[in-house]
Amino acid sequence: MKKYALTFLLLSCASCVFAQRPSAVAIEEVKSKTAAVAAPNECLLAFRELFRYLQKNEPSIVRDEQAQKRWLTQELRKGLLQKVATFTSPQDNPDFPGNGTFVGSWDYPTTYSIVASRRYGKRAVIDVLYKWGPKTNYPGDERTTSFIFMLEEGSWKLDDVYTFRGEFVQAESLSQYFREK
Numbered sequence: 001m002k003k004y005a006l007t008f009l010l011l012s013c014a015s016c017v018f019a020q021r022p023s024a025v026a027i028e029e030v031k032s033k034t035a036a037v038a039a040p041n042e043c044l045l046a047f048r049e050l051f052r053y054l055q056k057n058e059p060s061i062v063r064d065e066q067a068q069k070r071w072l073t074q075e076l077r078k079g080l081l082q083k084v085a086t087f088t089s090p091q092d093n094p095d096f097p098g099n100g101t102f103v104g105s106w107d108y109p110t111t112y113s114i115v116a117s118r119r120y121g122k123r124a125v126i127d128v129l130y131k132w133g134p135k136t137n138y139p140g141d142e143r144t145t146s147f148i149f150m151l152e153e154g155s156w157k158l159d160d161v162y163t164f165r166g167e168f169v170q171a172e173s174l175s176q177y178f179r180e181k
Contacts (some may be wrong), residue, residue, distance in 0.1 A: 002087055004152055008104050037118065039117035039118060039126055040119060040124070043156040046155065050148055054103050055099070057174075060142075070155075070157075071157055072157055073152050074152065076178070077156050082178060082181075083180075086181055090139055107132070109132050112128050115129045115144070124149045141168055146161070148162065159175070160173055
């Protein structure tokens with residue numbers, strides 16, 4: 001009986017491997033009917049309000065449920081709760097999430113600029129260029145961060161933050177960080 005089960009398992013796994021092979025047919029590129037347009041003013045306003053909030057130490061968005069509901073999608077709030085639950089002693093752990101986690105840097109930049117924005121249906125991406133001045137931990141550094149917003153319950157809410165790799169940082173997705181244990 002074990003021999004048949006093992007044979008069946010091997011054949012099942014082999015069929016999965018063969019199913020994952022790329023086909024000999026090329027994937028066809030088609031013209032998209034979804035044109036990117038600039039993010040709407042309401043989304044840019046939501047970003048600016050959230051970003052001003054995140055620049056303060058208190059209140060912390062991690063504990064401020066009203067701010068979470070206002071600015072974070074349901075999915076991002078769920079991820080944040082899961083991440084917070086993985087810490088046993090948050091006060092003693094420098095990796096515990098805080099407002100800086102959403103900015104994407106523990107040492108805040110000196111300046112930021114919105115360099116681009118685009119909307120695709122219910123999703124908008126706001127690209128921000130951070131720059132660090134001479135009296136920071138990253139003097140002269142520049143880094144691009146993309147804030148991804150979703151239209152949820154009639155409001156633009158943050159769904160993810162993607163930090164691009166730079167001299168002092170690895171590429172990272174905020175929602176992915178929240179899902180990691």
